[in-house]
Amino acid sequence: MYTIGIDVGGTNLKAGLVDGAGTLTAAEKMPLKWVSPEKFAEDLTGLALALVEKNGIERAQVGAIGMGFPGQVDAKRGSVVRTVNIPIRDLPIAGLIQEKWDVPVYLGNDADCAALGEYQNFAAQGMESLVLVTLGTGIGTGLILNGKIIRGVNGCGGEGGHMVIVKDGVPCTCGRRGCWERYASASGLIRMTREMMAEHRDSVMWTIASGDLEQVGGRTAFEAAKRGDEAGKQVVELYIGYLAEGLTNLINLLQPDVVCIGGGVSNEDDAYLLRPLRERVARLRFDQMSDCHTLIAKARLGNDAGMIGAALLSEA
Numbered sequence: 180m181y182t183i184g185i186d187v188g189g190t191n192l193k194a195g196l197v198d199g200a201g202t203l204t205a206a207e208k209m210p211l212k213w214v215s216p217e218k219f220a221e222d223l224t225g226l227a228l229a230l231v232e233k234n235g236i237e238r239a240q241v242g243a244i245g246m247g248f249p250g251q252v253d254a255k256r257g258s259v260v261r262t263v264n265i266p267i268r269d270l271p272i273a274g275l276i277q278e279k280w281d282v283p284v285y286l287g288n289d290a291d292c293a294a295l296g297e298y299q300n301f302a303a304q305g306m307e308s309l310v311l312v313t314l315g316t317g318i319g320t321g322l323i324l325n326g327k328i329i330r331g332v333n334g335c336g337g338e339g340g341h342m343v344i345v346k347d348g349v350p351c352t353c354g355r356r357g358c359w360e361r362y363a364s365a366s367g368l369i370r371m372t373r374e375m376m377a378e379h380r381d382s383v384m385w386t387i388a389s390g391d392l393e394q395v396g397g398r399t400a401f402e403a404a405k406r407g408d409e410a411g412k413q414v415v416e417l418y419i420g421y422l423a424e425g426l427t428n429l430i431n432l433l434q435p436d437v438v439c440i441g442g443g444v445s446n447e448d449d450a451y452l453l454r455p456l457r458e459r460v461a462r463l464r465f466d467q468m469s470d471c472h473t474l475i476a477k478a479r480l481g482n483d484a485g486m487i488g489a490a491l492l493s494e495a
């Protein structure tokens with residue numbers, strides 16, 4: 180039997196065919212154009228059907244459909260409460276899909292789905308709990324404890340990016356100040372890079388960014404640090420410091436088997452990101468006396484994690 184995992188992004192719908200062993204065997208995608216709930220359900224079903232037909236699978240071989248949404252989901256009612264970027268409010272999507280395709284439909288938050296996808300690899304090694312931290316525009320976190328997603332009472336659980344790590348710090352989209360994601364996301368890194376550049380006109384970061392602050396990216400400071408630039412090294416150290424504070428909060432709270440770091444920033448060389456991060460967390464964490472510690476690892480599935488995890492929702 181197969182399961183279809185659908186990843187609803189801000190701009191695209193992606194559907195993956197996942198076999199009984201949890202392996203992604205094929206995928207399809209289409210642009211997301213929001214017209215109405217009915218059209219949306221039609222598009223989702225159409226994409227899933229196209230996936231099945233193109234790969235020579237019978238509809239009867241699909242046992243379930245799982246879907247991940249960028250927002251708040253009421254998994255029990257099969258409804259999407261609200262999403263960012265798409266004007267969805269209280270949409271009973273599971274029922275709408277089932278009118279067209281009578282299989283169980285499972286819903287999840289996209290960060291939770293990605294965590295579930297990554298968890299599958301580590302569960303095979305006997306691990307039971309995982310936190311996925313995705314460093315992007317914000318910080319998405321998904322928590323899997325004892326094989327179950329921590330959804331919270333209302334589907335808003337596991338928002339690690341909005342832990343305050345600097346009281347009265349930088350304003351956040353959530354209304355508070357000093358949230359972790361304002362400092363340790365890719366956007367936080369870019370802001371700190373620009374601030375450091377403004378203070379150091381001789382930094383090689385200006386050359387890397389072609390003299391234009393708009394050209395600064397998540398790699399600018401790392402690239403400068405690799406070239407021996409002092410200001411670049413300072414940004415990287417500052418950034419890893421903020422990343423480590425939030426990670427240590429999560430580790431102290433949950434002591435999971437593994438914390439996975441994903442998102443574009445996680446592709447940096449281990450010598451510049453993962454290794455110093457592990458060293459920093461090792462000094463900060465509460466469990467100094469223990470000889471068993473949370474593993475800090477790189478996420479492995481990249482952009483496929485959401486689809487694979489959505490297909491695994493029935494088990495979590």
Ligand SMILES: [Zn+2]
Nearest residue numbers: 341351353358
């Ligand atoms: Zn916040």
